[in-house]
Amino acid sequence: MSVTSDVAVVGAGIIGLSTAYHLAEQGLSVAVYETGVPGRGQSAGQSRIFRHAHDDPRLIALAVRAREHWRNWSEAFGTRLVSDDGALALGGTVPRRLALLRQEGVAAEAIDRGTLRELLPALADFDGDAMLDPGGGSIDTRAAIAVLRSRFADRIVAEQVISLHHHGDGVTVHAPTMLGEHGAVVICAGRGTAALARGVGLALPVRLGAHVRVSFATRGRVDRLPTLQDGSGAFGATGVYAAAYPDRSGYGLGLSENVAAHDDGAIDDGPRLTRLAAAAAEYVERALPGMDPTPRDVVHCWVTGLPWGDDGVAIWQEGRVFAVAGHNMFKHAPVIGEAAAAAVSDGRVPPGFTPDDRLGTAG
Numbered sequence: 414m415s416v417t418s419d420v421a422v423v424g425a426g427i428i429g430l431s432t433a434y435h436l437a438e439q440g441l442s443v444a445v446y447e448t449g450v451p452g453r454g455q456s457a458g459q460s461r462i463f464r465h466a467h468d469d470p471r472l473i474a475l476a477v478r479a480r481e482h483w484r485n486w487s488e489a490f491g492t493r494l495v496s497d498d499g500a501l502a503l504g505g506t507v508p509r510r511l512a513l514l515r516q517e518g519v520a521a522e523a524i525d526r527g528t529l530r531e532l533l534p535a536l537a538d539f540d541g542d543a544m545l546d547p548g549g550g551s552i553d554t555r556a557a558i559a560v561l562r563s564r565f566a567d568r569i570v571a572e573q574v575i576s577l578h579h580h581g582d583g584v585t586v587h588a589p590t591m592l593g594e595h596g597a598v599v600i601c602a603g604r605g606t607a608a609l610a611r612g613v614g615l616a617l618p619v620r621l622g623a624h625v626r627v628s629f630a631t632r633g634r635v636d637r638l639p640t641l642q643d644g645s646g647a648f649g650a651t652g653v654y655a656a657a658y659p660d661r662s663g664y665g666l667g668l669s670e671n672v673a674a675h676d677d678g679a680i681d682d683g684p685r686l687t688r689l690a691a692a693a694a695e696y697v698e699r700a701l702p703g704m705d706p707t708p709r710d711v712v713h714c715w716v717t718g719l720p721w722g723d724d725g726v727a728i729w730q731e732g733r734v735f736a737v738a739g740h741n742m743f744k745h746a747p748v749i750g751e752a753a754a755a756a757v758s759d760g761r762v763p764p765g766f767t768p769d770d771r772l773g774t775a776g
């Protein structure tokens with residue numbers, strides 16, 4: 414069997430689906446190859462944090478645009494994709510991040526102990542630096558994947574891309590029972606991106622790791638549940654993040670630490686995933702008395718980081734093949750997909766997204 418289209422996207426995670434959306438908006442025909450279930454790779458789980466705060470001001474500006482896209486998608490698809498509950502951050506980075514946000518025109522504010530308690534009663538008493546990003550909130554990841562996926566239901570090819578190569582003016586794709594002929598290919602295959610890109614001569618400096626996040630239920634109903642990033646260390650762990658379930662019944666919470674993996678996916682210290690899950694439960698016990706510290710659910714995921722920062726992202730190009738890689742990309746997915754689609758139509762990666770731009774450089 415064969416499949417042809419103007420563009421092929423490899424991977425139906427949030428980045429591949431967003432890219433396909435923007436390509437289709439340009440009137441291009443799109444085929445999306447997906448080896449598993451759409452949204453079950455790095456995009457798995459119930460929620461992600463949408464926050465404007467980043468160390469790289471370019472990512473703040475892109476978050477402003479991405480938020481607008483999320484609003485438009487919510488309206489167009491008739492379902493709220495990002496909550497209005499806000500994003501909270503605690504710890505020493507708050508003053509610097511607040512200054513950067515103000516510089517970019519984002520209305521974030523420093524909050525005192527009492528306001529913090531009102532916004533997140535589940536949190537234990539905290540008297541350090543804290544801020545609220547009122548435009549932040551929790552992304553309903555399953556709804557986001559579902560609405561975008563529904564748009565391409567008949568164009569998702571349930572096959573694994575084994576290899577791809579340039580052929581004449583286009584790109585040939587080899588899959589187990591398919592041969593594809595496309596004008597261009599965008600690789601958005603998560604942990605599979607670097608290997609496919611290497612086949613066309615692109616060396617992506619992706620660092621592979623494994624991550625664990627654990628879900629905890631709120632004690633009783635709450636009407637508002639802002640996201641939380643805690644870098645304060647006040648409760649015995651730093652780099653803790655939490656996003657709310659769409660029904661606000663709990664948090665998906667984890668430590669930002671990952672367990673290193675070799676390029677082929679081998680993990681030397683598997684038990685560390687168990688220890689990190691236990692550390693998450695201990696954090697909830699200390700920091701969130703308004704939540705039950707008994708884990709209710711667990712998500713294990715691959716993560717793909719770039720060397721220049723935890724929020725690093727870039728698009729590589731070799732001829733008519735483009736490859737997207739990075740970490741913490743869910744919130745920016747609408748603008749990353751837009752940039753990848755623009756790369757295809759313009760024949761070059763837009764300024765700001767090339768590897769040399771090192772978008773998402775840590776402060």
Ligand SMILES: Cc1cc2nc3c(=O)[nH]c(=O)nc-3n(C[C@H](O)[C@H](O)[C@H](O)COP(=O)(O)OP(=O)(O)OC[C@H]3O[C@@H](n4cnc5c(N)ncnc54)[C@H](O)[C@@H]3O)c2cc1C
Pocket residue numbers: 423424425426427428429446447448449450451452453454455456457458460461462463572573574575601602603604605606609624625626654656667712714715716739740741742743744745
């Ligand atoms: C636990 C956790 C918490 C996170 N928290 C946040 C957060 O709060 N905010 C935020 O913005 N980001 C967050 N992130 C990061 C964010 O989720 C990811 O950056 C994003 O989901 C990546 O999406 P993707 O489409 O690039 O990859 P994926 O979702 O992994 O999609 C890639 C797809 O490609 C498919 N595929 C792979 N190889 C092939 C092949 N050869 N042929 C066909 N298909 C293939 C896979 O099956 C997969 O479905 C978090 C990530 C994790 C793991």
